[in-house]
Amino acid sequence: MTLSRCLVLAAMGIGTLGSETIHLKTRDLDPQPDRTAYVGSPLVRRTAVTSHYLIQLNGPIGQETFERLRARGIRVTGCLGESTLAISAPDDFSLHGLPVRWVGRLEHRDKISPLISTQVWRKQACIVEFHSDVDMQTARAMVREHGLRVVENPDLAAHDLLVRGSFGDVSRLALWDEVAYVFPASSALTSRVHTHACAGAIVQNTTVPQYAIPVQGWPLAGTSGLTLGYVFSRLTGKLPADQVESEILRAFGRWSAVANVSFTSGTDSQAARTVNILFASGSHGDGYPFDGPGGVLAHTFYPAPPNPEPIAGDMHLDDDERWQIGANTDVYSVVLHEAGHALGLGHSDNPSDVMYPYYRLQTDLGSGDISAVQGLYGAAPGFTPVPAPAAPLFVTVQSPAAGSFTAASSITMSGTTSGGSAPVQVTWRTSAGQSGVAAGSTTWSATAVPLTVGANFITITATDSASHTASLSLSVTRQPPPPAPSGPPSTAPSSPAPQPPGTPRDLTPPSLVITYPAATIVATSASSITVQGLASDNVGVTSVTWTSSTGGSGSASGTRTWTARIPLSQGNNTLTVKAFDAAGNSAWRSVMVVRQ
Numbered sequence: 001m002t003l004s005r006c007l008v009l010a011a012m013g014i015g016t017l018g019s020e021t022i023h024l025k026t027r028d029l030d031p032q033p034d035r036t037a038y039v040g041s042p043l044v045r046r047t048a049v050t051s052h053y054l055i056q057l058n059g060p061i062g063q064e065t066f067e068r069l070r071a072r073g074i075r076v077t078g079c080l081g082e083s084t085l086a087i088s089a090p091d092d093f094s095l096h097g098l099p100v101r102w103v104g105r106l107e108h109r110d111k112i113s114p115l116i117s118t119q120v121w122r123k124q125a126c127i128v129e130f131h132s133d134v135d136m137q138t139a140r141a142m143v144r145e146h147g148l149r150v151v152e153n154p155d156l157a158a159h160d161l162l163v164r165g166s167f168g169d170v171s172r173l174a175l176w177d178e179v180a181y182v183f184p185a186s187s188a189l190t191s192r193v194h195t196h197a198c199a200g201a202i203v204q205n206t207t208v209p210q211y212a213i214p215v216q217g218w219p220l221a222g223t224s225g226l227t228l229g230y231v232f233s234r235l236t237g238k239l240p241a242d243q244v245e246s247e248i249l250r251a252f253g254r255w256s257a258v259a260n261v262s263f264t265s266g267t268d269s270q271a272a273r274t275v276n277i278l279f280a281s282g283s284h285g286d287g288y289p290f291d292g293p294g295g296v297l298a299h300t301f302y303p304a305p306p307n308p309e310p311i312a313g314d315m316h317l318d319d320d321e322r323w324q325i326g327a328n329t330d331v332y333s334v335v336l337h338e339a340g341h342a343l344g345l346g347h348s349d350n351p352s353d354v355m356y357p358y359y360r361l362q363t364d365l366g367s368g369d370i371s372a373v374q375g376l377y378g379a380a381p382g383f384t385p386v387p388a389p390a391a392p393l394f395v396t397v398q399s400p401a402a403g404s405f406t407a408a409s410s411i412t413m414s415g416t417t418s419g420g421s422a423p424v425q426v427t428w429r430t431s432a433g434q435s436g437v438a439a440g441s442t443t444w445s446a447t448a449v450p451l452t453v454g455a456n457f458i459t460i461t462a463t464d465s466a467s468h469t470a471s472l473s474l475s476v477t478r479q480p481p482p483p484a485p486s487g488p489p490s491t492a493p494s495s496p497a498p499q500p501p502g503t504p505r506d507l508t509p510p511s512l513v514i515t516y517p518a519a520t521i522v523a524t525s526a527s528s529i530t531v532q533g534l535a536s537d538n539v540g541v542t543s544v545t546w547t548s549s550t551g552g553s554g555s556a557s558g559t560r561t562w563t564a565r566i567p568l569s570q571g572n573n574t575l576t577v578k579a580f581d582a583a584g585n586s587a588w589r590s591v592m593v594v595r596q
Contacts, residue, residue, distance in 0.1 A: 022054065022084050023213040025181075025349060026110050043105075045177035046138055049090050052077065052131050052177055054106065056084045058099035060305055066205045068098060077132045077180075078209035082216060082306045086209055088133045110211060111174040113183035113349040116167075125151065125185040126170060129210055130159045134178045146173045153189055157197035157357065162189055181211040186351035188360055190574060191590045194328070195358045196297050201341035202288065203302045208346040210357065217344030217376035218273065218303040218313075225259075226377050228313060228342070229266030229274035236279040236319050243433065244323075244331055248277060251336040254365055255343060258380055259373040270310040275342050279319040286311065290318040297321055297334050297359065300341035313342045327431035327457030327473055333362040345372050363461055363469040393420030393470040394523040394594075395462035401515035405477045406451070413438070413460070414445040418523060420464030431457040451478040474518060506583040510537040512544075514577060514589050523594040528567045531591065535559055535579040542582050549574035568595040 022029040045051055057065065060082050069076060069085075074093055078086035083101075095103070116126060130139045139161060143150050148165035156162060162185055163170065174182055188195045200207035201214070208214050218226050230252070235244050252263040269276040283289040288299055297318055304312035315338050321329050340355045348355040353366035374383075397415040400406075417424045426438040428446050438446040438460075449458065456478060461471040514533040522529075535541045544556040546564045550573055556564035559579075566575055576590040 022056065022080055023215050024106075024110050025211055025213060026112070026114060029104075043177060044175050046142055047134070047178065050088055050133075051091070052105065052180075053087050053089060054080065054084060054104050055087055055095070055100055056102045058101055059083060061085060061204060063204065065098075075133055076206050078212070079203035079206050079306065080209065080212040081214065085206075086131075088131060105177075106180070106211070108171075108175050111179055111181050112171065113181070115184050115349045116182065125162060125164050125190045126182050127156075127185050127189070128161045128163050128170070128173065128179060129157075129181045129183070130161070130178055131180045132159055134159065136161075139178065142173065142176060142178065146170075148173065151190070153192060155189070155192075155195050155197065155358070160197070180209060183210060183349040184351060186356060186358060186360070187572075187574075187592050188351075189358065191592055195360060196329070198337060198347070198357050198359060199288075199296045199299045200357070201302045201346055202299055203306050205287075208302065210347050210349070212346060214302070214344060214346045215376070216303075216305075220377065223378075226261040226343075227273070228261065228263050229271060230263050231266045231269040231271075231274060231276050233269045233276050233278045234280065235277075236317070236323050238319075238323050239325060239331070243325055247325055247332040248335050251332050251339055254336060255339055255373060256380065258365060258370045258383055259343075259376070260378040260380055261343060261373070272304075272309045273313065274310070275339075276310075276314040278314070278316045279323075280316055281319045284316065286314075286316065288316075290316075290320065292318075292320045293322065297329060298338050300338040302341065303344045315339070315342055324431045324457065325433060326429040326435075326459045328361060330361055334359055336362050336365075340369065340373070343373055344376055345369070348372070361459060361471065361473055363471045364467075391419035392523075393424070393462055393464050393468050394418045395426065395460055395470045395472060396522050397460060397472065397474060397518040398516070399518070400474075400476055401513065401518050405479055407479050408451065409478070410448045410450050411476060412445065412447045413449055413458070414443070415460070415518070416443055417441060417462045417470075420462070420468055420470070421466040422464065424462050424464045426460060426462050429459050429461075431455075451476060453478050453480050506539055506581070507585065508538045508581075509585040509587045510535055510541050510579040510581050512577065512579040512587040512589050514591055517591060517593075522591065524568070525595065526568065527595070528565055529575075529593055531556075531564045531566055531575060531577065533562055533577065533589070535562060535587075537579075537581040537585075539581055539583070541579050544577060544579050546575060546577045548576075568593055570595050 043051060066076055072093055073090055075088040076085050077088050140150055143161055143163055146169045148163050148169050151162040151164055153162050170182060173179060220226060232245060235241050256262050266274050281290060290296060298316060300315045301307050301311050301313060323329055323331055325331055337354050337359055345355050347357040348368045350356060350368045353368040354362055355369055395417050397413060399414050400411055424441045426444040428438060428449060429435040432452050434450050436446060438444040456476045457473055458476060459471055459473040461469055463469050512535050514531060516532040535544055541559040544559055544562040546556060546566055547553040548566060550569040552567055556562040573593045573595060574590055575593060576588055578586050578588045580586045
């Protein structure tokens, strides 16, 4: 946009910022900005003709606002509050006749999370989020042109890229108009632990962007706090109804335990200030159809305002997903996150918070979640902040190995805990609903943990005396008993016959398992760690190698059963192991080791 165009906007009545301050993760925008400042600096963009703006209106945003913007070729890409929108607009766009107070752009300093530190950048990966109208092939090209490496991960949100490289290169990338925000990547994403992206808090026809801090929540009358009703409109038939209700109420209870909010059972799903809880498939009447198994798990509508009643606060979950209790996809963990959106919270940049934009198996709220919800509604009566432990609490599983197979109907588990405030209690829970308490503390064990035929997801949780928790999960597959033999013994040769010339090239990658350490994130004070595992292939494994995020690399001893002694640096060490076969196919697994 040219300076003359900015003056035209001013002549149309675009004045200073109104009473609603625009809250970004990096700063609050100046309530009386220079209307020409954002056009005074050069606009760096890859796509000609179109660029991104923030606009603030004189009053609340309604459906009519979206329709009038759409008619002018303007696309809404986010909602930052009751009267502020993020838009993508062509250079010749017009705001004539719209009640606009202010128009501007995100600055470079607004696009990099405050949690990203240049001092520890070598140990970080980051998520680069592009505006929702940006072509992702263009985005990938931009990342590579800046000397950065795209780390492939199929679990990323549609407009996120996982990136590694120097802080300077990331900072230069953030100068471009197409980039919306850069924030820390979680260890689950960098280690390729399967996860799901949250669709975000829905506001009218869009969502709250990652770079914004929504601060209004539900309006309060007096000091009695917030009371929301809830109605179980439709539950999934994949789990017992009483267990699903119990897990949802347990999630609501965690928010009520820290903030001055309460949830009460209602009878009318259309009532104001009522969370309608609905499991549904595909198109279900709200304009946001679900996409089937493995995609969007849930969506929740932001409070009123800016959303209209009766849909404000409603929570919808995709019934096509494989819902579970105590394992992914875990009802409690997903609802705990979605309840934050129903209360008015956006997404956190901190991977330790429940409101981080990628779900993980949860046990409790993070410190960022607590401060955010208390900022809206105040602390719960009698709430006492939990002091941080002298050292973080960790739990490990030494046996069995993650991904183990067995024919037994039960297993014995063992492991260790470290950090936290003694004493520490360890509990376990299976995806079938069985649970128990392990014996011991620093070194713990659990006997007769039952298994069902097929995959069993077991969650181990350590809880210290100050109610801090740490948890991890692993899968153990119980194999069905072999069928009874019939007929005469096979006379097939013990090894495959040589393949004739012209046989297609082997394209089957090896199978690779890390048997120790059993968890994907472990902690130690040692200067090195022994990583062990198994590898197999339809032809044969030729070599197993390892690399460390801190710069080391080497070869493991052995192939079918392999061992590698790997040095550790202080802090986070992501160790990646690769197995290769004779045809050049490879497979990899990784583990994060935190050296204390």
